[in-house]
Amino acid sequence: MPTLNADQLRAFSSRIFKALNVPKEDAELVSNLLVEANLTGFDSHGVIRIPIYARGIKMGAVKPGADIKIIRETPSTAVIDGGWNLGQVVAKYAMNVCIEKARNSVIGLVTAKNSQHAGRLNTYAEMAMAQNMIGIASVNSASYVAPFGGKTKQLGTNPLCFAIPSGKEPPMILDMATSVWARGKIMVHLARGEELPEEIFMDPDGNSTTDPSWYTKGGVLRNLGGEIAGYKGFGLSLLVEILTGALTEGGVSNSEEYRSRPFYGGNGIFMMAIDVAQITELDQFKKRVDNLLSSVKNSATAPGYNEVLIPGEPERRKKAKRLKEGIFIEDKTWGDLTSLATELNVKIPN
Amino acid sequence: MPTLNADQLRAFSSRIFKALNVPKEDAELVSNLLVEANLTGFDSHGVIRIPIYARGIKMGAVKPGADIKIIRETPSTAVIDGGWNLGQVVAKYAMNVCIEKARNSVIGLVTAKNSQHAGRLNTYAEMAMAQNMIGIASVNSASYVAPFGGKTKQLGTNPLCFAIPSGKEPPMILDMATSVWARGKIMVHLARGEELPEEIFMDPDGNSTTDPSWYTKGGVLRNLGGEIAGYKGFGLSLLVEILTGALTEGGVSNSEEYRSRPFYGGNGIFMMAIDVAQITELDQFKKRVDNLLSSVKNSATAPGYNEVLIPGEPERRKKAKRLKEGIFIEDKTWGDLTSLATELNVKIPN
Numbered sequence: 001m002p003t004l005n006a007d008q009l010r011a012f013s014s015r016i017f018k019a020l021n022v023p024k025e026d027a028e029l030v031s032n033l034l035v036e037a038n039l040t041g042f043d044s045h046g047v048i049r050i051p052i053y054a055r056g057i058k059m060g061a062v063k064p065g066a067d068i069k070i071i072r073e074t075p076s077t078a079v080i081d082g083g084w085n086l087g088q089v090v091a092k093y094a095m096n097v098c099i100e101k102a103r104n105s106v107i108g109l110v111t112a113k114n115s116q117h118a119g120r121l122n123t124y125a126e127m128a129m130a131q132n133m134i135g136i137a138s139v140n141s142a143s144y145v146a147p148f149g150g151k152t153k154q155l156g157t158n159p160l161c162f163a164i165p166s167g168k169e170p171p172m173i174l175d176m177a178t179s180v181w182a183r184g185k186i187m188v189h190l191a192r193g194e195e196l197p198e199e200i201f202m203d204p205d206g207n208s209t210t211d212p213s214w215y216t217k218g219g220v221l222r223n224l225g226g227e228i229a230g231y232k233g234f235g236l237s238l239l240v241e242i243l244t245g246a247l248t249e250g251g252v253s254n255s256e257e258y259r260s261r262p263f264y265g266g267n268g269i270f271m272m273a274i275d276v277a278q279i280t281e282l283d284q285f286k287k288r289v290d291n292l293l294s295s296v297k298n299s300a301t302a303p304g305y306n307e308v309l310i311p312g313e314p315e316r317r318k319k320a321k322r323l324k325e326g327i328f329i330e331d332k333t334w335g336d337l338t339s340l341a342t343e344l345n346v347k348i349p350n
Numbered sequence: 351m352p353t354l355n356a357d358q359l360r361a362f363s364s365r366i367f368k369a370l371n372v373p374k375e376d377a378e379l380v381s382n383l384l385v386e387a388n389l390t391g392f393d394s395h396g397v398i399r400i401p402i403y404a405r406g407i408k409m410g411a412v413k414p415g416a417d418i419k420i421i422r423e424t425p426s427t428a429v430i431d432g433g434w435n436l437g438q439v440v441a442k443y444a445m446n447v448c449i450e451k452a453r454n455s456v457i458g459l460v461t462a463k464n465s466q467h468a469g470r471l472n473t474y475a476e477m478a479m480a481q482n483m484i485g486i487a488s489v490n491s492a493s494y495v496a497p498f499g500g501k502t503k504q505l506g507t508n509p510l511c512f513a514i515p516s517g518k519e520p521p522m523i524l525d526m527a528t529s530v531w532a533r534g535k536i537m538v539h540l541a542r543g544e545e546l547p548e549e550i551f552m553d554p555d556g557n558s559t560t561d562p563s564w565y566t567k568g569g570v571l572r573n574l575g576g577e578i579a580g581y582k583g584f585g586l587s588l589l590v591e592i593l594t595g596a597l598t599e600g601g602v603s604n605s606e607e608y609r610s611r612p613f614y615g616g617n618g619i620f621m622m623a624i625d626v627a628q629i630t631e632l633d634q635f636k637k638r639v640d641n642l643l644s645s646v647k648n649s650a651t652a653p654g655y656n657e658v659l660i661p662g663e664p665e666r667r668k669k670a671k672r673l674k675e676g677i678f679i680e681d682k683t684w685g686d687l688t689s690l691a692t693e694l695n696v697k698i699p700n
Contacts, residue, residue: 076426076456077629106426107457109624134592147646149655154646162589172592174585180578197578206652224582225574228530228547232574235524235661238642239512242484242522246638249630254645255638274459279427280599288596288605292588295604296497296504302556305499311585 041318044184061263076105080112087118102273113250125163139267148234151206158240167286173312244268391668394534411613426455430462437468452623463600475513498584501556508590517636523662594618
C-alpha cells in the first residue's frame, strides 16, 4: 500500500507506456492525465487504468501512434477519426482543432469516433477555458445505465463537462455523469464494503438496491434525478448519446455497431469551444461570472452544510492535499502495476 | 370552471392582447404559445399568464411592438436587445436569426437581453428541429432556487431545452428546469392542497419541507439531484445563468442589475442551432437517433413502471387528449380573465 508523490507516479507510468511502444510525448500526456485524476480524487480514472490500457495495446485494440484524421470539415466544425489511438491523444488533438475553429469562427464544434478511453473530461474543457473560451466536452461509453422506467443497461454514464472562464474568482468546472453517480463511486463503495444510498443502483431485475456487490453481478445504474426527476437525467443522457454517438458517426452505446467492437467500445467524443470575446465584452463577461460565483459561494448555508462549493472546488482542494501528502495506491492496483512493470522490464519506484 | 377548446381560448386571448395594443401578429403568436402550454399540460405557462402580462403592459414594463435590435453580430452569432417586448416575440425573432446563422455557418448562437417572459422553450428549439437542426434554448429568470448547500434564493429555475431531429421515430424534446421541479408544479400542489415529495422544497430557514404552502411564505426550491447529487443540478443552473445572464449582457438572476428592474427581471435568452447535414450525413444521423430512441423505448421496464417515455412524449399525449377533451380553466383564472376582458370591452366566449 504505497503512497507516491505525483512526479514519481507520472514517471513510472510514462516508463510503462514507453515500454509498450507508446510515442514519448503521448506516454507523457496519458501519464499526466491519469495522475491528474488521482490528484483530484478520481482514482477510478487514475493509474488503476494502466493495466487495462496495456491489455488493450497488447491485443491490438488500442493503437498507440495511430494516425488521427479529420474526415469531414467546415470552417467551424470537424469530424475526426481517432484510428483507435489512446483516447487522451485523440481528445487533446480534437480540442486543439476545436479551439482553432473557434478562434476563426467564434464557435468550434468537433466530434471524434474510433477513440479509446479519454479519461476525465475536465482537461479538454479547460484547454478551451485557458483561451478565454467556454469549453464543453462529452463522451459516451459502454452501457451501464437504464432509461428512466427501464431496468436494462442502455446508456453510458455519459458525462457532460463545462469549463467557464472567470476573472479573479476560481473558475467553475462542472464535470458530471448524467447517471446519478459515476461508476467509479460504486466501485469505491464496493471496495470498502459500504452500503450505497437509495436511488443509485438496481439489481438486474430493476429492484432498487443499496448493495454495491451487484456491481459485478449485472447491477444497473440509475439516472440523475431519482424517482421524482430521473426523466431529466435520462433526457440528458440521451442528448449525450446523440451528440457523441450520432453526430460523431461512431454509434450510440446500445447499438450493434458500438457493442460489436473488440475490447471496449471506446469513447465517442463531442467538444465545443465558444470564444467569449467575439460574442461580448470579455471583461464584462468575467465580471458577471465573478459576481455570480462569489455571491453564490457566500450565500447562507442550509442546516447540515458548512459551505457552498462551486463545481471544480472540491477537485482543487483534493489536489492541493494530495500534492502535499502524496497519492495512496491500494494493494491490488499496486500489485497489477508492479507485475506489468516487471513483465516489461520497467524500473519500479522505491 | 369552464372547459374551452383550444381555438376558442386562442381567439379569446388574441382579442385581449389586441385590446392591449399588441400588434395583431404578436397577439396571435403569444396566444398560440400560451394555449400550446395549456394543451401540453403546462397550465402554469398557459393563459394563467395573460393577466400578468396585461399588468406589465399597463405599467409600461412590457412594451408591445418595441423594436428588437441586433447590437453585436458575427457570421455565426448575435446579441439581441429585445427592447422589453413580449418574450415570445423576442425569442421567436432570436431563433429565426439563430437558424439563419446556422444555415450559413453550421452553428448559430444567439443571446437576447431585455426580453419579457418567453414562456415554454420547446417552441423555439423545435423551430430549429423543423429545419433538421439540433435546437437548444435556455433562459434565466427571477431567483427561486438555492445553491447546493445554501438556503437563499440565488438562481432561476433555469430551464434547458434540446430538440433533436429524428427520422421515423417521434423526436426527443427535452425541456427541463435545472431545479428539481419547476415552480409550476409547486403551485399545482399548493392549489390542490397536496403534500410535496421529499427533496423538492425548503422553508426560508433551509429546512426540508413537504408543505407547499411555504410557496407564498419564502419557500425555496432545491436543485435537480437531491442530497446525493444536487451539486449537478446546481452546476447546470450556474451554467444557464452564465449563458443567459453573462453572455447576453443582461445580468444573472441574483445580481443587482437583474433585481433592480421594475416588474419581473425578464428572461435572459440563450439559443443555439446546429445544422446536422453540414456536419455529418443527415440520413445516417437520423437512423442512429431512431435506433437509439426505439431501443430505449422498448427496453424492459423496472417494477412499478409500465413503459419508458421519451422526453417530449408525455407532452404529445397530453396535447392529443386536450385537443379532444378541451382545456379546463380553474375558477380563479377564469375570473381574472373575464374581469380583464370586461375591463377591455372584449367579448368573452360562451
